[in-house]
Amino acid sequence: MNKIYNPKPETWSSILERPTKTVDDIEATVKEIFKEVQKKEDEAVAKYTSLFDGVTVDTIEVSKTEIDAAVASVSDELKAAIALAKENITKFHTAQKTNRVAVETIEGVSCWQEKRPIQKVGLYIPGGTAPLFSTVLMLAVPAKIAGCKEIVLCSPPDKNGQINPAILFAAHLCGVTKILKVGGIQAIAGLTFGTETIPKVYKIFGPGNQFVTVAKQLATQFGVAIDMPAGPSELLIVADDSAVPAFVASDLLSQAEHGADSQVILVSTSKKLIDAVEDEIQLQIELLPRKEIAEKAIANSKLIFVENDKIALDLINEYGPEHFIVCTANDDFYIDEIENAGSIFIGNYTPESAGDYASGTNHTLPTNGYAKNYSGVNLDSFTKAMTFQKISEKGIQNIGKAIEIMADAEGLQAHKNAVTLRLNAIENGK
Amino acid sequence: MNKIYNPKPETWSSILERPTKTVDDIEATVKEIFKEVQKKEDEAVAKYTSLFDGVTVDTIEVSKTEIDAAVASVSDELKAAIALAKENITKFHTAQKTNRVAVETIEGVSCWQEKRPIQKVGLYIPGGTAPLFSTVLMLAVPAKIAGCKEIVLCSPPDKNGQINPAILFAAHLCGVTKILKVGGIQAIAGLTFGTETIPKVYKIFGPGNQFVTVAKQLATQFGVAIDMPAGPSELLIVADDSAVPAFVASDLLSQAEHGADSQVILVSTSKKLIDAVEDEIQLQIELLPRKEIAEKAIANSKLIFVENDKIALDLINEYGPEHFIVCTANDDFYIDEIENAGSIFIGNYTPESAGDYASGTNHTLPTNGYAKNYSGVNLDSFTKAMTFQKISEKGIQNIGKAIEIMADAEGLQAHKNAVTLRLNAIENGK
Structure with a gap:
């Protein structure tokens, strides 16, 4: 495990770099x-x-x-x-x-x-x-x-x-x-x-x-x-002394067992917690059937100490984790201010595996920083939004002039003409 | 203009084929x-x-x-x-x-x-x-x-x-x-x-x-x-004798002036309307500053006669037009049953140019058949959906067993353990 204390913001992107794929x-x-x-x-x-x-x-x-x-x-x-x-x-x-x-x-x-x-x-x-x-x-x-x-x-x-x-x-x-x-x-x-x-x-x-x-x-x-571009699964946990170290360790390990390239990150304002989680990981990992895989991911994991919640939040938003567990005395701050994350798990009794299986949220989520621009799979992923419009004679009279002027300014005379013909027809019909 | 009468369904895809891009x-x-x-x-x-x-x-x-x-x-x-x-x-x-x-x-x-x-x-x-x-x-x-x-x-x-x-x-x-x-x-x-x-x-x-x-x-x-993959702009109009031929022609031309590769299609259950629209196009095209561009697109356009609205609808759903104008005695049928279209314009007084400029709908729409799987640009295009979950002690007790069983069946013991640890802690705390 790599413990990093107070990394400077200009180093965040290299510390949090994902493995690059060679496709x-x-x-x-x-x-x-x-x-x-x-x-x-x-x-x-x-x-x-x-x-x-x-x-x-x-x-x-x-x-x-x-x-x-x-x-x-x-x-x-x-x-x-x-x-x-x-x-x-x-x-x-x-x-x-x-x-x-x-x-x-x-x-x-x-x-x-x-x-x-x-x-x-x-x-x-x-x-x-x-x-x-x-x-x-x-x-x-x-x-x-x-x-x-x-x-x-x-x-x-x-x-x-x-x-x-x-x-x-x-x-x-x-x-x-x-x-x-x-x-x-x-x-x-x-x-x-x-x-x-x-x-x-x-x-x-x-x-x-x-x-x-x-x-x-x-x-x-x-x-x-x-649905979305895919990459290795990721978990970032922000936790402080209000978190139970054994729980935090178990969540990091459940991410680590996915694969050697899984991204496992702990961010904390408590050095004490970081050390306690590190100890717990060593204990728990011994008991896992997929220990070998987990060990590789854990070896690449990052335990990052930062001075305060504001710095932690900025770092997390820059990373944009797929899974984001929040377990701090200041949960509401993170919930309100998180900009980039796939799915957010809050408190000591909300392990990532709940969302993986049975809480009701979807587990198909954006990895690799795609939480900045992609939604996880949701109902809308299976639909497309279509628009409809119906305009009355009164309606085309209300917006027709504006369309004519704009179409003219864009040099699209046939667009203008489609409106002019209709306005004239209404005029002549009266 | 290519007039096609009663094309067999197995020929639709070749008749309605878009120009292939060579990228x-x-x-x-x-x-x-x-x-x-x-x-x-x-x-x-x-x-x-x-x-x-x-x-x-x-x-x-x-x-x-x-x-x-x-x-x-x-x-x-x-x-x-x-x-x-x-x-x-x-x-x-x-x-x-x-x-x-x-x-x-x-x-x-x-x-x-x-x-x-x-x-x-x-x-x-x-x-x-x-x-x-x-x-x-x-x-x-x-x-x-x-x-x-x-x-x-x-x-x-x-x-x-x-x-x-x-x-x-x-x-x-x-x-x-x-x-x-x-x-x-x-x-x-x-x-x-x-x-x-x-x-x-x-x-x-x-x-x-x-x-x-x-x-x-x-x-x-x-x-x-x-936002979406792009292709040449398209308009498909379905119209019958309830439509005004001059309006239909003006809409087809407003699509045609976009570019020589614009897709312009009229589907109708009325041969009379098809002929009248054809005549109107010849008249109106003479007056357009972008006549040369429009002529090329019109030369490739298709005027398709079909026996009834059901056949028309099937053909339109197979095509999936970017812009779809409906001007028939049977509008509700098309509105209810259309599955694939970017934006739908209904009735004699709803030209496509209204949606291009000023009605309020978005004009950035899926072309090239992408209406089958992509939304046009809308508010959600600028957001991403994120999920949150918070589980209480009672909550993890309600779903914990199911998670353990499922994680076990998928061979993910660390996922199971993250729940077991919590269930045990609750048990022991009692």
Whole structure:
């Protein structure tokens, strides 16, 4: 752990620097696979599934029989836990529904904004050691509430050609319309172009490794939207003597176990707390099954002492953490003044893992400083805002002159003429 | 004009195909200029301003004296028109403010969502023949309402090293914090990396030519967000015998005068209307100063006859027009059922130019089919949604078990431990 005392503001950006990704060498591979999937569709998908996942899948689409078997195999205990999480996520995301915004901006000019669902969305769920069924909840629940018609989930098959039962159970529970055994670059390419079995979608959501991340970026060049650019997960905690060191340490470790490149930062106005947390980390890390991963992330972690809350806040806003835990005597100051953070966890009894699973907030959040300009996934991520306007004869008379003058000043005579014709027609009709 | 009768659904996508952009050859140039601006900052910016705009600008930032002179030189008539437009845009975008969404998802678990402004935004306003001061209103007004702290406007200088007075007037009126005489790729690069005089921003908005469009796309690879991918402007009108042919023709022409690559489409269930609109276009086009441009766009335009409103709607939803004018006996059907469109204009007295200038809706809209997955610029474009959560002892007891089970099933023991420690502490404290 790196302890840093009173760093000068001009050093913050280098202290808090994230690991830079080198995508250039991956990009060529991703482009090649995209080209091949665009051309050869399912044939190319099968080839790369065989190559990367080491398995041949006869039928990409998960069958009803497979889903039934998965539902039967998940323990009642896990089912109940998932149901509770789903209920909270549903409540919080349903509350995010917005009403039609309607304004008569001037007499006779009615304008309104409505949000309508993105019709076809793709959800990517990584495979690997940890079956991320929680991410299924975080993406499929708001997609369903938003009213997306086609909700396509892609996840790589394991060596036996299967998807983890908990993922299938969650997908089925949340109303996913199609589940496909396909992962990696070939999944993103399939969702981008469409193949014989993979539907083309309008927006792709979900986490993934570097290959998936670069593939999602490339997808945007072919007309597909993505939830957000992705990077390694991050947690910044600001805590003082009102915090329980063991709790703080446990939260830092839960971030650290994600991966060796996880960003783990503690900012404090108390040297005592920093030391106590450091000791606690040493104790707790010994007991973790993913100790090796956590140790690497902890080795790169930063424990930063600053003189006061104002300096802490400025430093945190400059960093823009994905997850931000606030546990101080001065919580309201941070809550009110934080400008850049994905999700904020307040007080001793609000661990990050609550938001990761079951409190109701979404865990798909902006990393890598993107909290400065991107929202985490929320209900609106699955909709687009459309505007409507209806103008009466009276209305065009009220704004027509202004339009004519402005169009004229911009040198757009046909724009002006569209108004002039209408004003004349009204005039002549009288 | 191409008249097409009853096209089969399988031909729609080829009939409605947009011109494909070839960005590959531009991309190398853009990348090179980005690299140079990142390294040499203002020196590189000056070099490319001299190269592309043919002028040497001593001071990039527009001075107060220049602004005062611009304000004095704009006619009272244009000032009044801009003031009216600003008022309507302000009303409609202010109405888009959303409240804090707060939910106690389960006893003791409080979750809320708040939108906070993106602190630093860049607005790009193209130069050229048409001084797009209307776009200044469309971007700066919502940026100000959202509460963005730094609003930086870039626009290329003319041969005399000046920015059009109407642009300066509008920028000043709307509270832009810095106006810079810099355009093209070098402006986008400057806003992306920051230079001695150009501030680095978090999100870049605004239209531009192919070079600016590719530059904005490249900016996203350096952590900057953009409003949306851009393409040539589009208008699709659905009209029947309830529409006035002269009005329909004037709207198609106002789209056509934007550029030779503008997309102009009429869909109708009336052959009579199609013929009448065609005649009107021939009459009106003769009178336009930008006739030559409009003629090219009109030559590529499509007049499509379909049997009924249901077919028309399906075709329109497949296209996803940027601007969509509805002028039929069956307007409500289209309003209710349209899934993909940027902005919708309803009835005989609602020309597209109303939305371009003064009705109050935003004119920065998704082109090129992006209406399927992107919102037009709106108040939320200048904010990001952040979530907060505060959990009490009771709250963690209510959801703690579920988190432990789920974290365990995902193989994330440290996530589980962060909850277990807290549950034990509560237990032991009792």
